[in-house]
Amino acid sequence: MSLESYMKEVGQKARAASRHLALASTEKKNNALYAMAEALEQARPRLKQENAKDLENGQNKGLDPAMLDRLALTDARIDGMIEGLKQVASLPDPIGEVTDMVYRPSGIHLGKMRVPLGVIGIIYESRPNVTIDAASLCLKSGNATILRGGSEAYYSNQAIAQAVQVGLEAAALPQEAVQVINTTDREAVGHLIAMPDFVDVIVPRGGKSLIERISKDARVPVIKHLDGICHVYVDDQADLDKAFNIAMNAKTRRYGVCNAMETLLVNRSVANEFLPRLADALTQKGVELVGCEATRSIIDANEATEEDWHTEYLAPKLSIKLVSDMEEAIDHINHYGSHHSDAIVSQDYSKTRTFMTAVDSSSVMVNASTAFADGFEYGLGAEIGISTDKIHARGPVGLMGLTSQKYIVLGDGHTRDN
Amino acid sequence: MSLESYMKEVGQKARAASRHLALASTEKKNNALYAMAEALEQARPRLKQENAKDLENGQNKGLDPAMLDRLALTDARIDGMIEGLKQVASLPDPIGEVTDMVYRPSGIHLGKMRVPLGVIGIIYESRPNVTIDAASLCLKSGNATILRGGSEAYYSNQAIAQAVQVGLEAAALPQEAVQVINTTDREAVGHLIAMPDFVDVIVPRGGKSLIERISKDARVPVIKHLDGICHVYVDDQADLDKAFNIAMNAKTRRYGVCNAMETLLVNRSVANEFLPRLADALTQKGVELVGCEATRSIIDANEATEEDWHTEYLAPKLSIKLVSDMEEAIDHINHYGSHHSDAIVSQDYSKTRTFMTAVDSSSVMVNASTAFADGFEYGLGAEIGISTDKIHARGPVGLMGLTSQKYIVLGDGHTRDN
Numbered sequence: 001m002s003l004e005s006y007m008k009e010v011g012q013k014a015r016a017a018s019r020h021l022a023l024a025s026t027e028k029k030n031n032a033l034y035a036m037a038e039a040l041e042q043a044r045p046r047l048k049q050e051n052a053k054d055l056e057n058g059q060n061k062g063l064d065p066a067m068l069d070r071l072a073l074t075d076a077r078i079d080g081m082i083e084g085l086k087q088v089a090s091l092p093d094p095i096g097e098v099t100d101m102v103y104r105p106s107g108i109h110l111g112k113m114r115v116p117l118g119v120i121g122i123i124y125e126s127r128p129n130v131t132i133d134a135a136s137l138c139l140k141s142g143n144a145t146i147l148r149g150g151s152e153a154y155y156s157n158q159a160i161a162q163a164v165q166v167g168l169e170a171a172a173l174p175q176e177a178v179q180v181i182n183t184t185d186r187e188a189v190g191h192l193i194a195m196p197d198f199v200d201v202i203v204p205r206g207g208k209s210l211i212e213r214i215s216k217d218a219r220v221p222v223i224k225h226l227d228g229i230c231h232v233y234v235d236d237q238a239d240l241d242k243a244f245n246i247a248m249n250a251k252t253r254r255y256g257v258c259n260a261m262e263t264l265l266v267n268r269s270v271a272n273e274f275l276p277r278l279a280d281a282l283t284q285k286g287v288e289l290v291g292c293e294a295t296r297s298i299i300d301a302n303e304a305t306e307e308d309w310h311t312e313y314l315a316p317k318l319s320i321k322l323v324s325d326m327e328e329a330i331d332h333i334n335h336y337g338s339h340h341s342d343a344i345v346s347q348d349y350s351k352t353r354t355f356m357t358a359v360d361s362s363s364v365m366v367n368a369s370t371a372f373a374d375g376f377e378y379g380l381g382a383e384i385g386i387s388t389d390k391i392h393a394r395g396p397v398g399l400m401g402l403t404s405q406k407y408i409v410l411g412d413g414h415t416r417d418n
Numbered sequence: 419m420s421l422e423s424y425m426k427e428v429g430q431k432a433r434a435a436s437r438h439l440a441l442a443s444t445e446k447k448n449n450a451l452y453a454m455a456e457a458l459e460q461a462r463p464r465l466k467q468e469n470a471k472d473l474e475n476g477q478n479k480g481l482d483p484a485m486l487d488r489l490a491l492t493d494a495r496i497d498g499m500i501e502g503l504k505q506v507a508s509l510p511d512p513i514g515e516v517t518d519m520v521y522r523p524s525g526i527h528l529g530k531m532r533v534p535l536g537v538i539g540i541i542y543e544s545r546p547n548v549t550i551d552a553a554s555l556c557l558k559s560g561n562a563t564i565l566r567g568g569s570e571a572y573y574s575n576q577a578i579a580q581a582v583q584v585g586l587e588a589a590a591l592p593q594e595a596v597q598v599i600n601t602t603d604r605e606a607v608g609h610l611i612a613m614p615d616f617v618d619v620i621v622p623r624g625g626k627s628l629i630e631r632i633s634k635d636a637r638v639p640v641i642k643h644l645d646g647i648c649h650v651y652v653d654d655q656a657d658l659d660k661a662f663n664i665a666m667n668a669k670t671r672r673y674g675v676c677n678a679m680e681t682l683l684v685n686r687s688v689a690n691e692f693l694p695r696l697a698d699a700l701t702q703k704g705v706e707l708v709g710c711e712a713t714r715s716i717i718d719a720n721e722a723t724e725e726d727w728h729t730e731y732l733a734p735k736l737s738i739k740l741v742s743d744m745e746e747a748i749d750h751i752n753h754y755g756s757h758h759s760d761a762i763v764s765q766d767y768s769k770t771r772t773f774m775t776a777v778d779s780s781s782v783m784v785n786a787s788t789a790f791a792d793g794f795e796y797g798l799g800a801e802i803g804i805s806t807d808k809i810h811a812r813g814p815v816g817l818m819g820l821t822s823q824k825y826i827v828l829g830d831g832h833t834r835d836n
Contacts, residue, residue, distance in 0.1 A: 019752060023776055096775070102797065108786050110796055117808050118778065196633075200808050215614075221639060221809045242831030249833035334437060356826055357514065358441055360536065368526050368829025377834065378528055378825065379520065390535050390618050391639045392810040395825045407796065407813045408774055411786025413660030415667035416795065 003183065007191035010146055011198025013176035014119045018144035020174050022116050026093040028171050029140055033089040036136070036167030037082045043163045047073055050159035051128070058152050070126045073156055081132040081160075084382065088136040091381040094399045095142045098408065106417075109410040114403050116142035118200040121192050122384075123148045123214060125206035128156035134203070135164055135178045137384050141402040144177050146199065148192055150206075151184035158182065193218040203384055203397075223397060225385045227312040228258030228340040230370040233329040233355070235346035236267040240274050242367055243345040247278055249369040250343065252285050256314045258386060259341050259373040263309060263319045265329045268294065271322050275299050282318060291320040309336040326351050330358045337361060339388050341373035341395075362388060362395035421601065425609035428564055429616025431594035432537045436562035438592050440534050444511040446589050447558055451507040454554070454585030455500045461581045465491055468577035469546070476570050488544045491574055499550040499578075502800065506554040509799040512817045513560045516826065524835075527828040532821050534560035536618035539610050540802075541566045541632060543624035546574035552621070553582055553596045555802050559820040562595050564617065566610060568624075569602035576600065611636040621802055621815075641815060643803045645730040646676030646758040648788040651747040651773070653764035654685040658692050660785055661763040665696055667787040668761065670703050674732045676804060677759050677791040681727060681737045683747045686712065689740050693717050700736060709738040727754040744769050748776045755779060757806050759791035759813075780806060780813035 001009075021029075040047070051073040058068050094114055101111035120143045122134040131147055138145040149157040161180035168177055181188050193202050193214055202222045204214045211224050232250050234243040250261035266274060271294070279289060279299040289301035290308055301320065308319040309332070323329045326344070333342050343365035344355040352366045363373040373395065375383025380398030387393045393401035419427075439447075458465070469491040476486050512532055519529035538561045540552040549565055556563040567575040579598035586595055599606050611620050611632055620640045622632045629642050650668050652661040668679035684692060689712070697707060697717040707719035708726050719738065726737040727750070741747045744762070751760050761783035762773040770784045781791040791813065793801025798816030805811045811819035 019776070019778070022778070023772075104795065104797060106790065106795060108790055108795075110790075113774065113782075115775075115778070216637065219634065221807070223809075239831065245831060245833050253834060354441075356531065357533075358437070360437070360440070360533070361824065363825040363827060364531075365827040366829065368827045368832040369834050371834035372524065372526055372528075372827050372829075372832070373825070374834075377522065377524060377526075379522060389639070390822050391641075394822055404808050404812055406779065407781040407791070409781060409783040409786045409790050411784065411790075413657065413663055414786040414790070415663050416671060416787050416789035416792075 003185055003187055004191055006183070007188055008195065008198070010179050010181065011119070011195045014144040014146050014179060015198050017174040017176035018116065018118045021139070021142045021144055021177055022095075024142065024173060028173060029093065029142070030089040032139060032167045032171035032173050033085045033136055035170035036132070036164055037085040039163035039166035040078060040082050040085070040132070040160070043159065044075075044078055047078060047156070047159050050155040053155040054153050061152070063152060067126055067152070071128070071153055071156070073128060077129055081129050084133060085136050088140050088382055091140060091399060093140065094403050106414060107411065108414050111408050112405040113408050115406050117402055117404055119144045119146065119198060120402065121146045121148070121199045121202045121220075123189055123192070123202065123204045123206070123210070125150040125210060126153055128153040128160060130205055131157050131160045131164070131180065133382065134205075134384060137382060137399060138402060139177060141399045143402055146179050146181065146192060148181040148189055154184055189214070190217065193220060196220050205385055221392070223385065223387050223393060223401070224389055225258070226388050227338040228260070228386070229262050229310070229312045229336065229338040230259055230340055231263045231265055231333045231337055231342045232261050232370065233265040233323070233326070233333070233342070233344045234267060234270065234274060235326060235344060235348065235351060236269040237348035237351065238267075238270060238345040239347055240270065243274060244278055244281070246343065246345055246367070246369045248281060249371055251282065251287060251318055253369070253371050255316050258312070259370050260314070261318065261370055262311065262313055263321065263336070265321050265323050265332060268322045268324055271295070271298055275320070286316050288317040289320060290317070292322060294322040295320045312338065326355060330355065334360050340386065341365065341370040343368060343370050362386070421603055421605055422609055424601070425606060426613065426616070428597050428599065429537070429613045432562040432564050432597060433616045435592040435594035436534065436536045439557070439560045439562055439595055440513075442560065442591060446591060447511070447560070448507040450557060450585045450589035450591050451503045451554055453588035454550070454582055455503040457581035457584035458496060458500050458503070458550070458578070461577065462493075462496055465496060465574070465577050468573040471573040472571050479570070481570060485544055485570070489546070489571055489574070491546060495547055499547050502551055503554050506558050506800055509558060509817060511558065512821050524832060525829065526832050529826050530823040531826050533824050535820055535822055537562045537564065537616060538820065539564045539566070539617045539620045539638075541607055541610070541620065541622045541624070541628070543568040543628060544571055546571040546578060548623055549575050549578045549582070549598065551800065552623075552802060555800060555817060556820060557595060559817045561820055564597050564599065564610060566599040566607060572602055607632070608635065611638060614638050623803055639810070641803065641805050641811060641819070642807060643676070644806050645756040646678070646804070647680050647728070647730050647754065647756040648677060648758055649681045649683055649751045649755055649760045650679050650788065651683040651741070651744065651751070651760070651762045652685060652688065652692060653744060653762060653766065653769060654687040655766035655769065656685075656688060656763040657765055658688065661692060662696055662699070664761065664763055664785070664787045666699060667789055669700065669705060669736055671787070671789050673734050676730075677788050678732070679736065679788055680729065680731055681739065681754070683739050683741050683750060686740045686742055689713070689716055693738070704734050706735040707738060708735070710740060712740040713738045730756070744773060748773065752778050758804065759783065759788040761786060761788050780804070
């Protein structure tokens, strides 16, 4: 069978399974999730065996240590997958909810019913636990899933897929509810993102180049997360202790996460008081500082280039810029930022209200760290990613983001007059 | 200036204007809409003059009468545009609404704020009044708009654009809040749909081929409406009088609309009783009938081909198929339909509940005509189109569909612990 026929068959099976899943009871879906957890536990030795093959291949191919680390299925990570499945099972089922029911002058009742999106294609790199994260969230929200992992995790992903199949079978759900692409041919991705009849949305999880390539070629909608170039603006009316704590937390809690601060904007009139203390603390933590000319006249920092304002370091590095007022900060954020998460620190009521409205980001923080931008912190239970798109879902995408609403019209023989 | 530079400049100006519009007060936006209405009234002679040029060119180019009719700006249509502007002004402003505010264990308050999408590109054919419909809805929802009308309505669109500019100026809103592309070069569309930095979403309004072409090439999200292949299923438990009225209304209220029924599905056990009466009434109205073999054993109809079940006639023509049970009807609708609007007529409670859940369409009707699928009937005030997509907005898209929600996080110096 050609690759194209294979992918089309996968798509058709997924579509058929999605019709089944859309009607599956919450109990059935949860049973499948618990059975998958059980199957993973049973398969623990096999998972490690298969993972060892991937690790060995990876070493032979010369993958860098960070990538090999992400690839490894340790006992702790297997525990994490099992825990994740149970946690998704415990989340409320979003499907079937009917809201906004109104009685229209024509005599019909009109409402909205929450429904699955249908078939979701997930394209991801290295970390094999994404197989379980993605499959569980899609299943709970009534969607069929087509998973395409990276070739470097081929054996691990196939082993996890077997456990998923055991779970589906135990709950009498169709095997095709979760399909893992069984080829490492890169063209499979090209087919997957160009089958609008069979795939309703694509969620790419991986590096920026993967996501950009997919967005460019996709013929179906993509829920994407590009960079997290997050800002903290310290206003002249800021409580500088709060500003210190927030800036330290946003930068140093973790360096490699998308909600970390990459650029600090400081109002000129508080820079002399604020910056030296912060720079000391950051430098002690090993954070490299780059700044604008005005910043460098106050603290020790290398020169920030135009490129720096556009850069998501994901590393112990921070760019700092002084601004004359909040408007300049807002303009900088809307221009250079990635519309992910941005914060203001200020005690001025009117300014915080304006900042909240004017900053065009998926999360806007007032006197709080950008680190809060996270599905668990937001109470979504789990997230499939953080969307930097504007349509459909913005910010952390949980179960709700994998659903849609359709209109329902209830009449009793009603017809439309004109 | 090259076309590419021109389009980029249009995009940049739209982005800048969108920042302004996102903060504009409801009063200011409404003032602009009322001023546009006034300006259209003043420009009435000029509008007709410019429209006459388009009509003459159209006749010379041999446009068909239906297209020339859609192109004509009659007094009634100018009245309609003026009325439409006033009506959009009277709608509640969706922007700024904060909902779902919760207090999280971390101590932050988390909520969602409704915001504009940003910059909306509208690509449309022939009917110049779309210029006003689209501009007014986008403006009210705080979005900047780039309008690209068909070359056949060039002079009309430019004349309408002038009135729009007068309105924006009167309300002290930026001129670039609504821009009408001033070239008929077809490549302008290619640029418009491939500027993700400047355009947040594209709404194509026109024939299926236009929409398919745009969806294929777009690098930004598209809110699209393809066909309306709508079904009515008459169940064996149907009240046949209700079924008769609903089928007649869904087919014959208007033929050229997307919410008209194109295929009728009838349960075999009521077909002998139901079909002859309906066929008589439809035939009297001049509706051509095609049907499956079983249908043709009961009533006079031509043979329906496989192609018929896939076809949106937009004409006095109906395909009819007998089915053995509701499941067969649901399968037919999900397979052949366009996920627009589909109805069941049945007195059986359980069946209506299943049909409502299982039919994968943007509107599902129970004992009501598909003709209700409409922005005005749904109380949206006005619609920019009916989306057959699954993500973002499904069904009639009004002001809400041109907005998004961002998260807001309110703390008082809060940082994240782990």
